[in-house]
Amino acid sequence: MSHALHSAVPTLPFEWYLDQAHFQRELDAIWYRDWLYAGRESLWLREGDFRVVTIGTRRVIVLRDGNGELQAFHDSCRHRGSSLCTAEAGRFATGRITCPYHQWSYALDGALISTPRRPALEGFDPADHGLQRVSIARWGGFVFLNLDPAPGHDPEAAFAVEMAGLASWPLDRLRSAHTETHVKAFNWKVFWDNYLECVHCPGVHPQLCDLVPVYGTGQLRLDDAPGVQGAAAEVEPRLRDGARSWTSDGQCRLPEFDGLDPQAIGPGMRFATFVPSVFMVAHRDYVRTVSVRPIDVDHTEVSIEWLVHPDADTAAIDLAHLTDVGRTVVLEDARVSEFAQRGMRTRPGANGVLMPQEYDVRAFQTWVAARLRGDALAAPVWEGDVRVES
Numbered sequence: 001m002s003h004a005l006h007s008a009v010p011t012l013p014f015e016w017y018l019d020q021a022h023f024q025r026e027l028d029a030i031w032y033r034d035w036l037y038a039g040r041e042s043l044w045l046r047e048g049d050f051r052v053v054t055i056g057t058r059r060v061i062v063l064r065d066g067n068g069e070l071q072a073f074h075d076s077c078r079h080r081g082s083s084l085c086t087a088e089a090g091r092f093a094t095g096r097i098t099c100p101y102h103q104w105s106y107a108l109d110g111a112l113i114s115t116p117r118r119p120a121l122e123g124f125d126p127a128d129h130g131l132q133r134v135s136i137a138r139w140g141g142f143v144f145l146n147l148d149p150a151p152g153h154d155p156e157a158a159f160a161v162e163m164a165g166l167a168s169w170p171l172d173r174l175r176s177a178h179t180e181t182h183v184k185a186f187n188w189k190v191f192w193d194n195y196l197e198c199v200h201c202p203g204v205h206p207q208l209c210d211l212v213p214v215y216g217t218g219q220l221r222l223d224d225a226p227g228v229q230g231a232a233a234e235v236e237p238r239l240r241d242g243a244r245s246w247t248s249d250g251q252c253r254l255p256e257f258d259g260l261d262p263q264a265i266g267p268g269m270r271f272a273t274f275v276p277s278v279f280m281v282a283h284r285d286y287v288r289t290v291s292v293r294p295i296d297v298d299h300t301e302v303s304i305e306w307l308v309h310p311d312a313d314t315a316a317i318d319l320a321h322l323t324d325v326g327r328t329v330v331l332e333d334a335r336v337s338e339f340a341q342r343g344m345r346t347r348p349g350a351n352g353v354l355m356p357q358e359y360d361v362r363a364f365q366t367w368v369a370a371r372l373r374g375d376a377l378a379a380p381v382w383e384g385d386v387r388v389e390s
């Protein structure tokens with residue numbers, strides 16, 4: 001069924017992509033309230049391993065405690081608020097987090113255990129001054145945080161629909177083959193506006209359009225064009241004949257996952273989308289995550305990770321073969337996204353107009369607007385039933 005828009009719909013105002021005060025409103029309404037991707041659980045292997053996850057102006061310490069559990073705390077001392085971490089990642093090898101300012105120290109479960117040079121003080125109970133917790137959830141080896149003190153969205157409910165399509169992949173046991181991070185000059189919404197349409201594909205992604213011919217039509221699905229009908233399998237994007245994966249020659253050089261659901265892997269790729277922070281795409285031989293983090297109104301950090309079969313020899317992987325297509329697509333998208341940001345800045349009072357195939361851009365922008373109004377929508381209501389990176 002076609003999801004195409006039938007009438008010209010305005011985009012969000014360009015000002016929403018350009019104005020720092022508006023950016024702060026989006027942090028408050030969206031980024032500080034949603035489940036956000038923080039990384040693979042394997043980043044925290046040993047007791048005391050920590051990483052700081054920065055979201056807007058917020059810093060969160062994520063660590064593994066003495067019971068083997070992941071914990072997350074605001075990176076702010078309960079004495080006078082100092083940041084606790086002198087590095088962005090490392091290990092609290094002593095089992096304590098010690099503030100660099102006046103040396104208060106905390107256990108890995110956040111309890112305040114020492115306040116040096118504090119004479120007796122009436123009305124001060126250390127039990128009331130533990131680190132402030134941030135909610136944390138895990139799914140398939142992926143770690144998510146939520147900065148809302150009382151998250152409005154149950155993580156299971158937030159993940160379940162999108163993750164269902166990836167149920168036959170051994171997500172918990174995937175191994176990381178490669179990670180890279182790029183800082184780009186566009187607003188975080190430009191990333192999703194671009195991801196959610198394929199009108200740009202023929203002009204921007206020649207290699208990808210060769211690998212996935214439907215993308216070369218400028219559509220997410222063939223039935224986005226008027227008059228095209230057919231079963232989902234006939235109209236959805238799929239690899240060209242003979243190709244098995246998104247690699248430089250379309251072939252798999254890594255062990256393929258056993259027991260994949262034929263329907264899920266049929267097209268050769270399966271997407272799961274978790275606006276605002278990450279999407280995942282699963283293939284026969286690897287899973288790739290692309291995560292975004294807003295830095296300021298004009299800058300976004302984009303990280304890509306390639307996850308492979310648990311039995312793969314990660315030291316022997318041909319990384320160029322594995323990573324070429326995914327990196328190329330992200331960088332091609334980033335290039336035109338920077339053009340979009342730069343061009344909007346020259347007409348700050350204007351807005352654009354959506355084309356028929358941009359129905360999921362519409363869904364995303366409608367969701368952003370609803371969240372800014374205070375509506376507690378956990379996720380956009382996607383029109384298409386297949387997510388594509390385009």
Ligand code: FES
Binds near residue numbers: 078100101102
């Ligand atoms: S601010 Fe941390 S001990 Fe004073």
Ligand SMILES: [Fe+2]
Binds near residue numbers: 194329333
């Ligand atoms: Fe693209």
